[in-house]
Each structure stands twice: as C-alpha cells, then as structure tokens.
Amino acid sequence: MTIWGNLGKRLRNCYREGVNEHPPPGGPAPMADVADAAGVAVSTVSRALRGRPGVSRAQREQILRVADELSYSVSASASRLAGGRTGAVGVLVPRIDGWFHSTAVAGLQERLHEHGLDLVLYRLQGREERAEFFDRRAFRHRVDALAVVGTTLTPDEEGLLAAADLPVVGVSTRPSGRPFTDVDDHAGAAGATRHLTNLGHERIAILRSTTLLGTHGAVSHERYAGFCDAMAERGLEVPEAYVVSAPWGLEGGAQAMAELLSAATPPTAVFAESDEVAIGALRTLRRSNIEVGRGMSVIGFDDHQLAELLDLSTVAQPVHEQGRTGGDLVVEALDNGRVAEPERVLPTRLVVRGTSAGH
Amino acid sequence: MTIWGNLGKRLRNCYREGVNEHPPPGGPAPMADVADAAGVAVSTVSRALRGRPGVSRAQREQILRVADELSYSVSASASRLAGGRTGAVGVLVPRIDGWFHSTAVAGLQERLHEHGLDLVLYRLQGREERAEFFDRRAFRHRVDALAVVGTTLTPDEEGLLAAADLPVVGVSTRPSGRPFTDVDDHAGAAGATRHLTNLGHERIAILRSTTLLGTHGAVSHERYAGFCDAMAERGLEVPEAYVVSAPWGLEGGAQAMAELLSAATPPTAVFAESDEVAIGALRTLRRSNIEVGRGMSVIGFDDHQLAELLDLSTVAQPVHEQGRTGGDLVVEALDNGRVAEPERVLPTRLVVRGTSAGH
DNA sequence: CTCCAAGACGCAAACGTTTGCGAAACGAGG
C-alpha cells in the first residue's frame, strides 16, 4: 500500500465524514464506496468483482465481503460504457402471450437468472415492427447477446444481426451459422403420421398452420415434409384437397376442418401441425356430431396444456427445456466466446390419447 | 457559429477522413458522428434529440434528419450514466408462462413499445428469489420505472422499492400509495354469486386459490369477500365445509372439487376464484358423471381462453387492457412525474354460458 | 547485503451522454 494511496483515501474520508456526514441514501452506492470501505482502489475492486487476475486471495475475499455488506451491485450502464458487459440478454419473440412462447421464455429466464443475467423482451410482431427493430439496432446498447425464440429470421434480418457483432442463438428456430436448440420436427411429424397409418388409416389429411405474417415458417415446412415422407414410405397418396392451410389458432383449425369435411371423399384421419389447430378441428367435429376416435382420428403436435384435458393425441416437445437449453447456449457463448455443441436437438415423444384410434 | 467551433470540426473531419477513411463499421455511431455530420456540437445534438429548449427549429429538424439517416440511436448506458434515462421499464411477474401474466405483459409491452421504452422482465418466483431481487436492487441501474403485475407486495418489499426512488405502478395489484389498474374483484365476485342465487341456488360453495407461496393474495381476499357479502345479502349461510382452498391451477381445482363432493350435504353450485380452478373442478365433475349445468352449476372468474371452449360461465376481466393501462400509467409517471387518475378500475362482465343453470 | 523477478496494487485515461455556464450572434432601442 503506497503512502499516496493511503493519503488519497484519508482525504476522501475526511471530506465525506466532515462535509457530508451521511451520504444521500437515495442513489446506489458507487464502487468508490466499496473501495473506501475495503481500503483499496476502485480498480482493485473492479478486478476482484469480475474475477480478474492481479488481486491477492485475501483482498479478493475481503472485497467481496464488503461489497456484500453494502449490498453493492455494479452499474450496468457504467460497466457497459467502459467496455464491460450490460449483463442483459435480449429475447426476440413474435408474441409473448400464447403457450409456446411464454413457456420457452420462462425456461430461458430461469437459466439466465441463474447466471445473473437480466432479460430484455423484444416483440417482433408484424412486418414494420420487425423492420424497425433490425433497422434501429438500439439493442446493441442494451444487451450482450440475443436469443431468437420461435420465429424464422429472413436473410436480411440475419445480415443486420451479423453487423451488430453479438452472440445470437436460436430457440426452436435455426438462424444460419448460429447455435440453436429445437426438436426434430420432421421426425416428430413422420412419427405421428406413421402412428395413423399403423392404425390402418389411408386417407389422411394435414392441417398446416401459418404464422402471423400469413406464411409458413421453417417449422411448418419441416412438419409437412415429415408427413409427406411418412405417407410416401407407405405408398400413400396425399391429394391436394387433403392439404389445408389455416392461420394458426383455434379458429383457423375449425375452419380448415370444415373445409376438409366438405371434400368429395373426406379423410378418415387428420394430422394437425399444431395442437391449437387440432383443437379447433375437434370443435368442428364435435359440432358436426362426428365421433372423434371412431369416425375420425385427430393428432396434433406440441402437447399443449389443453391436449391432455381434451384427450388429444399429439407429439410432445419439451418447450420449457428448449428455453433452458437456449439459456445455456447464451451463457456459454458469453463466457467462452463459443459453444461446444452448437446444435442441440431435443427429443419428441408420441403421446397417444383418445382422439386417435384404428380405422 | 464560432470560428473555433468550425475549426474544431474541421480538424476532426480532417483526422477522420485522412487517417481513418472508413470508421470501423462494428461499433454503433456515437453522437459525435451525428454532430459532425450536422455541423454542430454534441451538446446541441443531445438537446435536439431530447426535445430540450435552446435549439432553433431549423437546427433541430436538420439534426433529426441526419440522425435518422445515420440510423443513430443513443447509448442507453451513456445516457443513464450522465443523468438521463435508460429508456427501459422493469416488469415484475411471479411467472411469465400462464395465461394471465403473459397476456398482461403483452399489453404492457405494446404500450411501452409505442413510447420507445424497452421491457426488462423480472421473475419473482419463490421467497428467496423475491428477497434477492429486493435486496440487491440491481434494477436501479437498469430501469427508469417498475410495473408490478399480478402479485401482492409485502410492506417490506414496498419499503425497499420506495428507497430506490423510482416510479412504481401496479397491474392487477395495489401497491400502497402507488398508481394502479385492476378490476373490481369484490363486485365481480358478488355479481357471479348473485347470478347463482338468482338461479335459485342456496347451497353454494367457493373454491379459493392460493399463490405460489401458498397464501391468499389480495385478489383472492377481495373475491372471497364479494362472495360472502352477496351471500349475506340473500341471508344465505356459508358453512365452513363450503370454503375450500387449493393451489392455483387445474389439479388444485380438481382436488378441491373432490373434497366438496365428499361433504355431508354437497353444494348445488360452486363459485371458483379463477377459471383454471373451475376447469379442474369441471374435470372432477365429468369424471364423477355429475352433469354440469343440471346436477351442479359452476362459475369461474377471468374468462380464460379455455372458458369459451369448455362453455364455462365466468366473470370476464380485460387482461390485455389492464396491461396497456399499466403501460399508460408508467408513461405518464415518466413524462410528467405524476399521473392524473392513479386508480383505474376497469369493468368486469358476467358471461353466462352452459355451466350455470337453474336449480 | 544486493539485485531481480514476479505479483499486487494504484493512477489515470477512456467510454458516450447530459447539462450548467458562458460566449457569440442578432435585433431593437437609445
């Protein structure tokens, strides 16, 4: 400890104690207070808190103790400004209400919180909201990394993200060249389809769902491909009338099902790309007095909370865990600059309930 | 314009153009770049961007135009550090998955986004998570205001928030001395109860729901009081066996209903404090082959998405709009330092469906 | 005892913005 160092501290303390006995309790205690209390310089406090080398064990422990006593927490703003981290991660969702996205975000939040990271929620709903987000790039000042949840980025959007030079991970989506976690939608859809063919069904329709933008996302394409491949395996044909697209949700499913029922030869089973759509279809079937499970089999995808209640057969995917895994990816990218297994595909599971039965 | 001012800018431009033709495209453009491009000082840019007086109309417009061309956005960190705003609002929720909270947050996000505010999500789930949040108070460095959504704060927690000196608003909760928005739970519950008594029911039970902490929140107390008052109005008694508490959710409701069915004299109608609980009760009734609407009437509270699907009578509350109104409160508090109508009670609406019928 | 290397720590310069204060410019009145 240098003479000057001590002197400096003395002077500061004199000032503090003499002129301004009680520091205003309003503002957060700055790092300088911790330094004073611990009898070291702010630079040492900073190094101790960030786990940087150049601080002796004893000092480090003492500083951590003092910081804890003062319930000190670093100013994210100042830290970021000086070249450090903000300690926050941006999460991009097309919407936050709705089962899938809120569950995935909950899983993400869980992991991020374990690592002391805050979560900034960005909603990308509608074209101009997306455009504004990627154009302004205000997130660069606020977050250390981004997690994209359940929405497919356009090449343009990916390009703009790349310019920001932040780690980006995908949850239930695969941004090109980035780590991601999702499920094997193709295999899941194929499994559901095989389940129906194994029950003896041959005339099987598919209810496809579109995003808020009215297009099919990558997930939809995968599930459709899985369906088609499984049908082809068995040498079964899929007439054009058996492929119906509807906006995601109950209403869409209900209408799409009505359309199917008006076909020249209605199908005997239906695979819906999502449970919400399947449930809408169920409603139409109930209202048409068609006994589900006997007259018509239905299977969905997701294992939505409602599926169990309504006894809907489905392909379960671990949504909460996808969120958590996404959190892991972010944390690893932030800690090491890279992630070990950048492609984490979680398993799906066929859940057979009452709405699918033999023909 | 002073000679020195122009000279300063010239020198900077020379440097930039000569030595470093293309500024590194990675980092965000600082305010100085906008100042240079507009031919003014950074202080003027700052004032123009924040709408402060002391800038001529012409300059202000030109600066805004230039800033837009450069797609400039201020650094939240630097702004905050220098005494400005972070442009972010913290949202406190007990959980983010689940219909009520995610819908309210969606409404909040909508309004905040309209006013250029970002949303930082804090989850307060479990006692120690709450304690840690209020003890560290890390949010002070990150957000300009807080919105508490759907959870009751303890007096201690309110005290710690007060020390942080931030605007705080409540959504579906009433932090003492703070602006809030919610619905009249007492009146809503009383209305539901009167609906049942008007149908001729006299033996009416109530399914109360507890929070994640196992306690009854303020909302639960209000709804219970509304139920009791409406019963008292008609001179009807509420035996102890007709008041059952269960953890919030399907399972809790299912178990609580089972308990009621094992009473010496089962009730003829049930008011559930929330739709989730009511739906759990419906499941038990269906499994017991008790015809809902004839043998037993059920009414819930919330108008959950499922209520319509399951034909559940209920008291509808505007969740999304509560979120939006909460956003309004935050924006007004931030803009004016105070809000005009700090208590915004939105209307509930009795929705009669198939599960409630005469006795 | 002297010298040297390595480890521990302090100093000070950034980072990008906000804002009080002072100076310049301009117009009007004397």
Add this chain to the structure above:
DNA sequence: CCTCGTTTCGCAAACGTTTGCGTCTTGGAG
C-alpha cells in the same frame, strides 16, 4: 454607433466502471 436583452450554441465537467501501464512490495537467489 453603442448598449442591452434574447436566443442559440459550444465548452467542459461530471456520471461509474474498466483496463493498460507504471510503481511499489515481497521473497528468494546470488
């Protein structure tokens, strides 16, 4: 032409942290 007031704008000092660099300390070898 001088003075004064008003408006517009630049200067520079914060804000709290990080980090390169320099200095001091410590302990061991020569």
